[in-house]
Amino acid sequence: MACARVPLDEQQVTEPGLLGREQTLPALHPARKEERCFVPYKSPPEDGSPAEVEEFLEHAKFITEDLEWLLALPHDKFWCQVVFDESLQRCLDSYLHQAPRGLDLASLPSSPAVAEMQRSIHRAVFLTFLRMATHKESKENFITPAVFGEIIYENFLFDIPKILDLCVLFGKGNSQLLHKMIENIFTQQPSYYSDLDETVPTVLQVFDTILNKCGIQCEGATAMEPMKLNAHKQPTAMTMSQQELADLILYLCDSTTTIHAFLDIFPAACTSFHSHGFLSRLTSFYETAVPDLEKAVRKRNFDDKSLQEDLWKRVSHSCRKMVEMTHLLLHHTCLQPILEGGENMLSYAEELLQHFTSFLPEKRFLSDYDEQFPIADDISLLQQALPVIDETRTSYLLQGVESAWDSVGRRKPQSQNQHKVTAAHQGAAGGAAAAAAAASSFRPQEGGAQERGRESPLGAEAMLDVPSKGNNGAVCPVSAAELESLLSCIRDLLPDLGEGFLLACLQEYNYNTELVINNILEDRLAPNLDKLDRAMPRPVKEELPDVLGVRSNVFDDDEFDIFRRDQVDMSRIWKGRRKGESARDMLNDKQHIAEQKSRYQAYETVVDEVVIEPGESAATYGLDDYDDEYDDTYDMNQVGANDLDGDSLLNRRPFTVPQVLRKGNKQEEEEGEDEEEEEAIPNNVNRDQFVQDPALLRERAEARRATMQQRRGFRPERPSNVVGQPKGQGQTTETFLDRRKKEANKSRTSNHNRRNMADRKRNKGMIPS
Incomplete structure (x- = not known):
């Protein structure tokens, strides 16, 4: 019997031997393993024939019963079977390899019996791995943590590929339990971190392999290798066979989905991926390979349209997963330390900005990333957490994002997608209670996956999460x-x-x-x-009238109207002086005068009276014709005759001697801006006086100036009084203000500022000290 409060690795058990004698063995011993053969797993049939479905159901029933028997074993028996039964490990490995992933579920038959059996196997396999990752089921049933780490590591119960498959198969709906399980594995056995570091270069090799298959020159670690001689014969995505293209896209979709699921469930692995330059390699691969794959799926002629549809879904799904992987790496390696407010926040912010800057040349990737995870939101978080961030740099990044949208010919959506909030993970798993809770709250991924309300019968993962409708305005946003x-x-x-x-x-x-x-x-x-007809033709666009045909201009139909004339006399057009023409010839050219002479000759002769010769009538000169439209109202009246400005006057103005020739009075013109006033010279002034008294002229000028200032509302400035009262009698406020004003402004006139100017010259070295 097992001893209480003793770890399983130190327990000893007594069992009957072959000859009936009791023997003492360690609790973990190969002799205690039960002889049971676990059959490998086979995926459900695709064609869904009754014979194959029945075979699958029978085969799956054996696996389900064996795993349920395994889970019902006590703690020591369970671990003996797990460690020493190789058929069990082959069965579990076969399920991890052959189980359908999310995008594979659409091709599987929708038989309810197959779906129910698949859910049963899925649940039993998950609970088996969950119990295998738990080193303490209760206070009595547990394994020493260090020994537990050695057991799972040395017996290959878990390794990095298995953990990746566990994440992609069981991640949806069970992410918290899976996170506890993987975290406990890495905690009890830190050697898995070194295995992960060795696995990342292998993951990067996936991208290089796809680029090589597409005939694209690799970038990154292997880009420096010499090109092979037959590289020019390498098939591309457009020239390879359809089967090779399908396999390549399946390989890309499975790889990106698996890596994303692992990073999403176990964020601690982001540091290992980040340290190997995974971000730069991923963005470069996205920009280089994705357009070729999408073009191949769209342009090539597929005999099976369903295959073309499936490949397009997988390419789109892979693109979305690569973008989400980038966000996970940036969030857990740069943004999360900044939001937690730890040390070296500036270094993390600088690293994040450097990553965003490195994205700028990758226009396609940058626009797709900004569509799902707006960069402006991340920069806003940085500016809130660290106000010292350079605004010029952030503005440059945002302008680069807008330029990326323009360069790929897409319009940035008005409403950006909301960021997904990552749920907080809990602590390590805890024994049989955790396994029981897992059994009760377990939601099988294949059975619970949904995509936009459409249930997938077996699916482990949603296929493609796309918005159902865009937000388009009334005006077409594209050219x-x-x-x-x-x-x-x-x-x-x-x-x-x-x-x-x-x-x-x-x-x-x-x-x-x-x-x-x-x-x-x-x-x-x-x-x-x-409701629309899918063969509906394009509506006919009404052509607008030609603007040049309906315009109206004063220069229409002239000799320089280039819109209506095909030939224009270019000799009549020049800029500046004509070539070969001097200034003297241009001035001596009187041609324009001769052209105008004939026009004014018609006004030379004015006939006041027409003499009618004998034998001629007035009708000859058009004098007898009566014009009905002629207005003779004023013919008998002398209209305008009394006007002084008329040519013919009835009352002429009397002759007036010019003022210059007069000797009696003189008119003096008074200076002023608005009007001139005339005033007569006093009678007591000598008529023959040539120069008047200057004092009198100054007095008159002062009077005129005072009148003008009074008319304009001008107030004369108060006279300055800097002398003031005698010393000791006190000074008025006006005197004090006048003295201060004089002291402040005395350097404007005369040479009161000579000391300041001398100091200025001395400071400039013009005067030796």
Whole structure:
């Protein structure tokens, strides 16, 4: 019997031997293992024939019963079976390798019996791994932590590939339990961290392999290798076979989904990935490989349209996972330490800004990243946490983001997606109670995965989370050239659809081609689009009248009207002086006078009376014709005759001697800005006086000046009184103010500022000291 409060690795048990004698053995011993054969797992059949379905159900029933028997064993028996039974490990490994992932579930049959059996196996496998990762089930049943770490590490019960598969298979709906399990494994056995560091270069090799298969020159660690001689014969994504393209996209989708699930569930691994330059390699791969893969899926002719649809979903899913991986790495390695307010916040902020700056050349990746995780929000958090951040640098980054959106021909959505809040993880797992809680609260990932309200019968993961509708305004946000490019992109993939229908779809989904293609292929269009004819042609655009044809201008139809004349006399057009023409010739040219002479010759002769010769009548000169429109109202009246400015006057003005020739009076012109006043010379002044008295002239001028100032409301300045009262009798406020004003302004006149000027010259070295 097991001893109480003693770890399993130190316990001794007594059991009957072969000859009936009792023998004492360690609690963990191969002899205590039960003889039971665990069969490997096989995935559900794809075609769904009755014979294959029945075979799968029977095979899966054996696995479920064996795992339930294993979970019902006591603590010591369970660990003996786990450590020493190789068939159990082969069974568990086969499920991790063969179990359908999220995007594989759509191709599986929707039989309720198959789905229920798959959920049962999924649940039993998860509980088995969860119990294997727990070193303490209760106060009596536990293993020494150090020994537990050695057992799972030396017997390969867990390794990095297994942990990655566990995350991608059981992450959805069980992330907290899975986080506790993986955290306990890494805590009890730190050697897994070194294994993880060795695994990251292998993960990076995935990107290089895909680039090589696509015939693209690698960037990063392997970019310095010499090019192979047959590199020019390497097939590309457009030239490789459809099967090779499908395998390549499946490989990319599975890799990105697995890595993202691992980083999401176990954020402590972000440091290892970050230290190997994973971010730069990921963004470079995204910018280089994704456009080629998307182009190959869209442009190539597929015999099976469902295959083309599935590949497009996987490419889109891979892009989203790579963007989310980047966000996870930035959040846990840079943003999280800043938000926690620890030490070296400035260094973390600088590192984050450097990463954003390195994203600027990757236009496609930067726009996709900013669409899911707006960079402006992260910069706003930095500015709130660290007000000393350089605003010029942040403005440069934001302008680079806008430039990336413009360069890829997309319009930034008005409403950005809300950031996902990561739930707080709890502490380490705790024994059999944790396993029991897992059994009760377990939500199998395959059975509970949903995507936009559509249940997946077996799925372990949501396939593609896309918004159902865009937010498009009344005005088209893209130019005519960009709109034609979007239509061409969709018609290359879906040639049977009319342009009118595609225009309505683009307008509905904010001109997002990927969203339109996905919703059309999945038959998830909005209700108003389902009612439209899919072959609807493009509406005819009304042509506006030509602006030049309807314009009106004073220069229309002249000799220089280039809009209506094909030929213009260019000899009549020059700039500056004509070539070969001197200034003297130009001044001597009187041609314009000769041209105007004939015009004014008609006004030389004025005939007052017309003499009618004998034999001629007045009708000859048009004098007898009566004009009905002639107004003879004033013919008999002398209208204007009494006006003084008329040419013919009845009362002429009497002759007046000019003032210059007069000797009696003189008129003096008084100076003034608004008017001139005339006044006569006093009678007592000598008429022959040539120069008047200057004192009298000054008096008159002063009087005129006073009159003008009074008329304009001008107040004369108060006279300055700096003398004041005799000393000792006190001074008035006016005297005090006048003295201070004089003291402050005395350097403006005369040479009172000579000391200041001398000091200034001496300071400049002009006067030797």
